Amino acid sequence: MAIVGVMGSGKVEWEALSTPLGKWIAEHGFDLLTGAGLGVMLSTARAFSTTEGRTGRSIGIVPSEPHPVSGFAAIAGYPNPYIDLPILTPLPRKQAEAPDDALNRNYVNVLTSDVVVALPGSQGTLDEIRLARRFAKPLICIGPAGFFGDVPPGTRIVTELADVYEFVLATTRQVDLASTLKS
Template sequence: MFHRRKVIGVMGSGTQSYRERVVPLARWIAEHGYDLLTGAGSGVMQTAAEAFVAVVGRTGISIGIVPGRVTARGYRPRPGYPNPSIELPVFTHLPLSGSQGQAPESRNHLNVLSAQALVILPGGAGTLAEAQLAARYRRPAVLFGTAREFRSFPGAFERMASLEEVCDWLLGVTR
């Protein structure tokens, strides 16, 4: 019988790491046998990938969706991508992000649709776009942080302030 791997997406700021939340979350994901999916960049993405791959004995892999462009010289990933802790880079020709994160040419569609569940941390326009896509595609997602950090995010998602709440939610949606 076919066994589909369970992939947890961790989305958030490309500049801030939110280490106090991201490190224990990524470790938990690794310790529970899930694969980790991020946008392969800096900030939350790199912190999550680093913490995930540091877990000894894990069975999951660190997957990163890498934005890029096709030029006259061939394919070019965006500078700085993938971060060093991505074990399986998925290179795309989709270059858009940030305020253009919902456009058809954005890799955010792949980020949102490839994970079984999404944990969204605070972030800018790109993270907001991922949350809006998750709502559009009816993907299981939770916002991890305080209510004030997510004032402009879709109201369709629960906002959870503790790691325990997020982990319990993940166990429920990945069964």
């Protein structure tokens, strides 16, 4: 089962995009991966988790902070209540002032996903888009083009969810075929 990573704003839900996307991912039997927070992460996971008959799991990569007893603890508010499988990582959220090569949980978000769908967001989303390009992960961005002004040249940006669905299906068929050939 392929993992569809959905990246986007931690503040704005972009419900017109994230809700139908989360539901579609669930209906097609994929696993969903998000950063386990609010905004796009919350609305996509909510739509995914409340879809009747889903077989996939909602995976959340949870950022942490140092804790005096357990070493690391989830940052307050993480994971959101729609995450089936929270994965606590000792890696922090991407800080705006951190250099581009600073390790953070965005690496886990991108590298664990078989395909990355990016909705509008801020610096963290842009970092995930750049990482997806750097590590040659299948990537598609959905939303108004003005929200993706700083993405690397050649990044595919669409405005229709139908284009995202077609891309995910085509990409995951290739992932399934590659897995079959390896076995």
